[in-house]
Amino acid sequence: MIxxxxxxxxxxxxxxxxxxxNFVIEKGEFAFLVGSSGSGKSTLIKLILKEEExxxxxxxxxxxxxxxLKPSRIPFLRxxxxxxxxxxxxxxxxxxYDNVAYAMYIVRATPRHIRRQVPxxxxxxxxxxxxxxxxxxxxxxxxxxxxxxxxxxxxxxxLIADEPTGNLDPDxxxxxxxxxxEINMRGTTVVVATHAKDIVDKMKKRVIHIQNGKxxxxxxxxxxxYEI
Amino acid sequence: xxxxxxxxxxxxxxxxVFKNKKSTGASLIIMCATMIIFGVFLILGENINHxxxxxxxxxxxxxxxxxxxxxxxxxxxxxxxxxxxGVSTAEYISKEDGLNTMKKRLKDDKGVLNGFxxxxxxxxxxxxxxxxxxxxxxxxxIRKIDNFAKITSSDETITTLIHLANGIKxxxxxxxxxxxxxxxxxxxxxxxxxxxxxxxxxxxxKYVGATNNFIRWPFIVEGMIIGMISSAIxxxxxxxxxxxxxxxxxxASFMKLIGMSLVGFGDMLSSIIVVYMLLGIGIGALGxxxxxxxxxKV
Numbered sequence: 001m002i003x004x005x006x007x008x009x010x011x012x013x014x015x016x017x018x019x020x021x022n023f024v025i026e027k028g029e030f031a032f033l034v035g036s037s038g039s040g041k042s043t044l045i046k047l048i049l050k051e052e053e054x055x056x057x058x059x060x061x062x063x064x065x066x067x068x069l070k071p072s073r074i075p076f077l078r079x080x081x082x083x084x085x086x087x088x089x090x091x092x093x094x095x096x097y098d099n100v101a102y103a104m105y106i107v108r109a110t111p112r113h114i115r116r117q118v119p120x121x122x123x124x125x126x127x128x129x130x131x132x133x134x135x136x137x138x139x140x141x142x143x144x145x146x147x148x149x150x151x152x153x154x155x156x157x158x159l160i161a162d163e164p165t166g167n168l169d170p171d172x173x174x175x176x177x178x179x180x181x182e183i184n185m186r187g188t189t190v191v192v193a194t195h196a197k198d199i200v201d202k203m204k205k206r207v208i209h210i211q212n213g214k215x216x217x218x219x220x221x222x223x224x225x226y227e228i
Numbered sequence: 229x230x231x232x233x234x235x236x237x238x239x240x241x242x243x244x245v246f247k248n249k250k251s252t253g254a255s256l257i258i259m260c261a262t263m264i265i266f267g268v269f270l271i272l273g274e275n276i277n278h279x280x281x282x283x284x285x286x287x288x289x290x291x292x293x294x295x296x297x298x299x300x301x302x303x304x305x306x307x308x309x310x311x312x313x314g315v316s317t318a319e320y321i322s323k324e325d326g327l328n329t330m331k332k333r334l335k336d337d338k339g340v341l342n343g344f345x346x347x348x349x350x351x352x353x354x355x356x357x358x359x360x361x362x363x364x365x366x367x368x369x370i371r372k373i374d375n376f377a378k379i380t381s382s383d384e385t386i387t388t389l390i391h392l393a394n395g396i397k398x399x400x401x402x403x404x405x406x407x408x409x410x411x412x413x414x415x416x417x418x419x420x421x422x423x424x425x426x427x428x429x430x431x432x433x434k435y436v437g438a439t440n441n442f443i444r445w446p447f448i449v450e451g452m453i454i455g456m457i458s459s460a461i462x463x464x465x466x467x468x469x470x471x472x473x474x475x476x477x478x479x480a481s482f483m484k485l486i487g488m489s490l491v492g493f494g495d496m497l498s499s500i501i502v503v504y505m506l507l508g509i510g511i512g513a514l515g516x517x518x519x520x521x522x523x524x525k526v
Contacts, residue, residue, distance in 0.1 A: 051434070072439070079437035089432045093247060105236055106438045150436065 001027050002048060002158070009043055009078035009213075016093040017043040018225035019213040021057070025206075026189060027157070031186040032200050033193040035210040039169060041193045044210065045162045048191070049083060050074050057200055062157060072173065079107055082151025082188075090135040090150075096122070097131040100149045107154055121149045148179060158189035165196050173199060197224040202215035237442070241449025248422055250293050252454060255418040257512070259458035260465070262411040263504065266404065267466035270500065271491075278491045279505055280393045288356035289363070290321075291370055292377040297352055302351055303373050308373045314362040319354040326352065350377055389454045408507065415515030419451055430523050440524045447516045455512030459504040465491050466500075 002025040009018040017040045025031050033041045046052040047059055050066055058067050062080060069077060090099050097118055104114045107215065122128050125145040135143055144164060151159055165173035177192075177199050184190040194200065200207060200223060207222035208215060245252050293305055303322075308317040323346045334438075357366055367379055423430070433443045472488045 061481055075434070075437045075439045075442075077437075078435060083435045085435075089428070089435070091429055091432060103436045105233075106433070106442055108233055154437075 001060070001067045001189070003058075003060040004044075004047075004147065005058040005060070007047065007059060007207060008055045009040075009052065010024050010055045015167045016213050018047065018054075018210075021210075021215055023208060023215065023218060026109070027185055027189055027190060028183065028184070029206060030190045030203075031173050031192070031206040031208055032203070033191065033208050033210065034195060034200055035071070036195060040210045040213040042162060043213075045160060045191075045193050048160055049081070070105070071175065075106075080156060080157055082148075082154070082156040082159045084144065084147050084151050084159065084161040084164045086166035088135070088140075088167075090143060090146055092135055095132050095134055096127060096138070096146050103150045103153050109154075117153055121153045124152075125149045136189055138171075141175060144168065144172075144176050145179070148183075149211060152183065154190070156188070159183060161190070161194075163194055164192060165194065165199065167174065195224075200224040208227055229442045237445040238449050240441060240446035241453060242448055242515055244422075244450045245453050248425075251418060251422040252450075254421075255415060255454045255463070256458050257455065258414050258418060259411065259508070260461050262407055262414065263458055263462035263508065264466055265413070265498070266407045266507070267462055267504075268518075269400050269403050269407070270503065271466070271496065273397060273404070274491050274499075276393050276396050276400070277504045280390055281459035283389055283393075288354065289367065290352050290380045291318075292350040292352045292353055292379070294375045294377045295348065297351070297375040305373055305375055306353055308468070309355055309370060312369050314357050314366050315355055316358050317354075319356075321354055323347065323349040323351050326350075337458035408511070411511050412514050412518070415451065415455075416438075416518040417419050419447065419516050422450075423447065423519050433506050439457055443524065444520055447520055448513050451512030451516035452509045453512070455508030455510070456505065459501075461508050463497075463500060463504055467497070478491070 004021045004023050007018055007021040009015050021044065021185070029081075033044055038067045039183075043052065047054055048061070050059075050069065051073065054067070056065075058065050061077065064077075066077060091102065093114070094210035100121060101114050101119050104117065109117070119128065119131070122131055125148050127145050127149065130138060130142065135146065135151060138146065138166060140202060144167075148159075148164075159180070165176055180190055180192060181203070202222050204223075205215065207219045207224065240518055246329055291309065297305070305319055306318055309315060326349045327344065327346050355366075355370070359477060370376065370379065470493050474493070477490060
């Protein structure tokens with residue numbers, strides 16, 4: 001569960017990135033954060049990941065107010081959420097398998113657990129046969145699948161995706177979205193920041209629309225634009 | 229499980245050393261250079277120490293007894309010297325001993341001493357004292373003993389030399405300290421380059437939920453390994469150079485003249501290895517910690 005209570009974010013440069021954001025994304029929900037570039041949706045993602053601190057207001061994640069979280073506890077907060085980015089952010093000198101296993105090393109999983117879990121998650125994203133390849137040998141869509149596998153391998157309660165299809169062609173993008181939907185079906189909360197209009201329209205999921213830092217619309221089963 | 233994590237972190241550090249060949253090479257060269265300079269001063273310091281200890285153990289003077297003194301008189305003379313407060317030893321040097329010493333000094337030219345009448349030489353006592361400052365006072369007392377002939381002393385030279393050596397030691401210490409600071413600075417900058425090149429990787433680690441220590445340790449291990457390798461290289465280079473120079477110096481005439489010897493590298497080796505390894509590992513680790521601080525704030 002992610003809850004924003006009267007959240008403001010003003011950057012040192014003087015930009016008001018988020019103005020009075022109030023919303024609740026329930027456990028198991030699928031929500032799109034939409035808006036044009038510079039609208040503030042990336043800031044919202046950064047606030048959820050606690051990469052940025054809100055200027056005022058509270059952000060509650062899984063029932064815990066993260067406002068007063070000690071910096072040393074941030075890694076543990078992040079372990080409760082898987083993160084996917086537009087540019088995949090894979091470790092280039094590690095194989096697909098190791099990229100995914102890496103996230104498990106960090107949470108100090110046992111080698112036995114790692115050997116069991118990684119192949120399972122790779123088969124879920126359809127990459128079982130590419131485990132020994134390096135990221136630069138994969139297509140964009142495949143790289144994003146690796147990133148998804150890495151995000152999901154520790155079974156986080158929520159998945160945060162920042163423009164996950166931004167670098168992909170429409171067909172591949174749709175594949176990734178279908179995968180995200182499947183993940184959501186298994187009970188993981190999914191939050192996707194995007195400006196892929198057609199996908200948002202097609203999925204008929206909750207849409208939180210942000211413009212110039214303000215949330216201007218929050219539709220339970222919306223499309224990208226007002227009219228729909 | 230603890231072992232598993234430790235093994236993983238050390239393994240990562242090790243593979244980083246070999247993966248980032250360019251920056252590892254740069255770090256190695258710079259660190260070796262500083263450590264070699266460091267070694268030069270370290271060895272200089274060791275030798276000065278050695279020199280001072282030698283001189284201190286030799287502080288004292290030679291007291292000659294009149295040529296015509298009888299064996300009993302000589303005996304008594306020695307006892308009288310030993311009675312004086314502040315005298316630590318008084319070693320008897322017979323006329324024959326004196327001649328042998330002269331022969332030794334002359335080495336190749338000792339032929340001039342052939343047929344030399346040992347009886348014209350004076351017997352003497354080599355007097356060593358506890359405290360150099362009492363030297364004048366003790367000499368005064370010795371002069372009063374019967375059959376006294378003369379005193380040869382190198383007190384002033386020795387005092388000056390010790391003062392000089394102490395001065396050099398302080399300067400060397402300051403230079404060593406400066407070198408340590410400089411190398412930490414240089415190493416932290418070189419590692420900063422590596423860290424900077426991998427800042428993306430570090431940010432990924434942070435997003436996946438890695439703790440700062442988990443990210444930091446492979447870099448620290450990397451720094452320590454680089455430190456260790458440069459220490460080993462420097463020891464070999466410094467040792468080789470020192471042995472060569474020492475060989476040359478032993479044969480140099482002025483070294484013989486002042487009766488100075490160099491410390492053998494083997495004698496210093498164990499302490500040099502310890503100092504170098506500690507220093508290399510320490511500098512490497514500290515350099516990594518310093519250079520990482522900025523990048524861990526994601």
